[in-house]
Amino acid sequence: MKIRVCTGPAMMAIALLTFWSCGGDSLGPEQPGAGAARQASPSPKAKPSATPAVQVKVGLEQIEAEKGGPLKGKKIGLIAHAASVTFDGRRAVEVLRVAGVDVEKIFAPEHGAQGKAAAGEKVGDTVDPLARVPVVSLYGEKTKPTPEDLKGLDALVFDLQDGGVRFYTYVSTMILALRAAADAGIEFVVLDRPNPLGGERVEGPESEPRDAVPESLVNTAPGPLVHGLTAGEMAQFVNASLSKPARLTVVPMKGWRRSMSWADTGRAWVSPSPNLRSAEAALVYPGTALLEGTNASEGRGTDAPFLLIGAPWLKAEAVIPSLPASGLTLETATFTPAASAAAPEPKYAGLPCAGIRIAIKDAAAVTPYKLGVGLLVGLKSQAGFEWLRGGAAIDRLVGTRALRAAIDRGDPVDAIVAADLPAIEAFRKARQKSLLY
Numbered sequence: 001m002k003i004r005v006c007t008g009p010a011m012m013a014i015a016l017l018t019f020w021s022c023g024g025d026s027l028g029p030e031q032p033g034a035g036a037a038r039q040a041s042p043s044p045k046a047k048p049s050a051t052p053a054v055q056v057k058v059g060l061e062q063i064e065a066e067k068g069g070p071l072k073g074k075k076i077g078l079i080a081h082a083a084s085v086t087f088d089g090r091r092a093v094e095v096l097r098v099a100g101v102d103v104e105k106i107f108a109p110e111h112g113a114q115g116k117a118a119a120g121e122k123v124g125d126t127v128d129p130l131a132r133v134p135v136v137s138l139y140g141e142k143t144k145p146t147p148e149d150l151k152g153l154d155a156l157v158f159d160l161q162d163g164g165v166r167f168y169t170y171v172s173t174m175i176l177a178l179r180a181a182a183d184a185g186i187e188f189v190v191l192d193r194p195n196p197l198g199g200e201r202v203e204g205p206e207s208e209p210r211d212a213v214p215e216s217l218v219n220t221a222p223g224p225l226v227h228g229l230t231a232g233e234m235a236q237f238v239n240a241s242l243s244k245p246a247r248l249t250v251v252p253m254k255g256w257r258r259s260m261s262w263a264d265t266g267r268a269w270v271s272p273s274p275n276l277r278s279a280e281a282a283l284v285y286p287g288t289a290l291l292e293g294t295n296a297s298e299g300r301g302t303d304a305p306f307l308l309i310g311a312p313w314l315k316a317e318a319v320i321p322s323l324p325a326s327g328l329t330l331e332t333a334t335f336t337p338a339a340s341a342a343a344p345e346p347k348y349a350g351l352p353c354a355g356i357r358i359a360i361k362d363a364a365a366v367t368p369y370k371l372g373v374g375l376l377v378g379l380k381s382q383a384g385f386e387w388l389r390g391g392a393a394i395d396r397l398v399g400t401r402a403l404r405a406a407i408d409r410g411d412p413v414d415a416i417v418a419a420d421l422p423a424i425e426a427f428r429k430a431r432q433k434s435l436l437y
Contacts, residue, residue: 056265059191059251068099074154079107082115083161083272093131109173110139111273144176155187161272164197165286172220182246189249192232196282199258202228203369207399219399223427237434261363274342275305280360287372293394295386301337301346310355313384323374327365333357
């Protein structure tokens with residue numbers, strides 16, 4: 001196996017911190033508008049703060065600075081979506097073409113190439129209206145490129161903004177594409193981007209063997225639920241375990257450090273999926289998205305998916321005091337979910353819900369998975385709570401039956417979280433050879 005890590009001069013730039021209306025999420029994000037939920041309690045006011053200059057240059061910008069670098073003159077397939085842009089909003093396909101790279105086709109993950117499809121919505125093949133190249137869906141009839149899709153290509157290039165948690169499907173798409181490239185004998189190139197959860201936060205359980213919980217797009221990645229790896233690092237980690245490794249090249253970022261929060265990068269947040277609309281939502285997503293496996297709302301159909309949770313039957317005042325709220329502010333709230341393009345059928349559409357609104361106070365202190373476990377434990381004790389599909393939904397989401405079993409037994413939050421610590425420590429050691437930063 002040969003891994004080439006490409007570096008190059010920093011691209012001089014000034015941050016143009018604009019915001020784009022694009023969107024998506026692994027089991028589900030959406031843009032507020034006419035379909036946004038009616039809120040009976042206001043959002044906390046944002047505190048004004050100076051936005052730092054761009055400090056992190058992503059792999060795409062490094063390729064541009066190197067005038068094509070290792071991709072110069074090659075025919076490629078590009079795995080991209082709405083967040084596959086430079087700091088000033090230029091799309092990867094155009095940037096690569098100007099740099100002398102022949103983009104033959106685009107591959108689209110969940111939510112589609114424009115990041116507008118709802119969570120779980122199948123996406124068909126199409127043609128990019130600007131680049132005028134075929135767009136092949138990896139979230140429709142198939143989940144990985146076929147040999148025919150890759151025929152005539154020199155390389156398959158991955159440039160997706162991931163969410164840093166195993167059930168956010170983009171990391172699974174990358175792993176399946178890596179395997180496909182290996183089988184086809186073509187190069188696999190990762191244009192690296194920040195992990196929005198940072199590189200030090202590692203939390204949650206590993207998946208059980210496949211005979212217990214079958215592999216799916218929400219549990220393909222190895223390691224704990226929150227793995228603390230960038231896409232490039234995960235590619236290296238996975239590739240090292242393949243019986244037939246791919247010819248892997250990672251184009252690393254410049255300036256990223258493992259301790260960085262998203263705000264530290266100086267980059268504007270571009271929604272990688274319709275409901276993951278902010279870095280704050282991404283930070284708590286590994287915890288609040290666990291409600292996907294229950295009959296409680298994770299906030300789809302509201303102005304703040306994953307930062308606003310609840311249900312008509314919830315007694316928020318009874319739950320909040322017991323929650324692991326390190327780095328967070330938790331407030332009671334009321335909301336009424338409403339259908340929208342990004343959430344066509346949100347839980348409790350049109351029904352008033354009692355809930356909890358979450359705000360970030362100290363990003364470094366947040367433990368999202370522990371928060372999610374605390375929410376599940378607190379909700380389980382309330383009349384009206386149900387596991388969806390008899391518990392199969394949460395098992396599939398986290399990749400193990402152990403979490404649900406522990407909650408059903410009445411185990412305390414700290415004990416549930418502590419049970420994962422030996423595997424987490426082993427993973428930290430195992431991943432060392434794959435770290436780039």
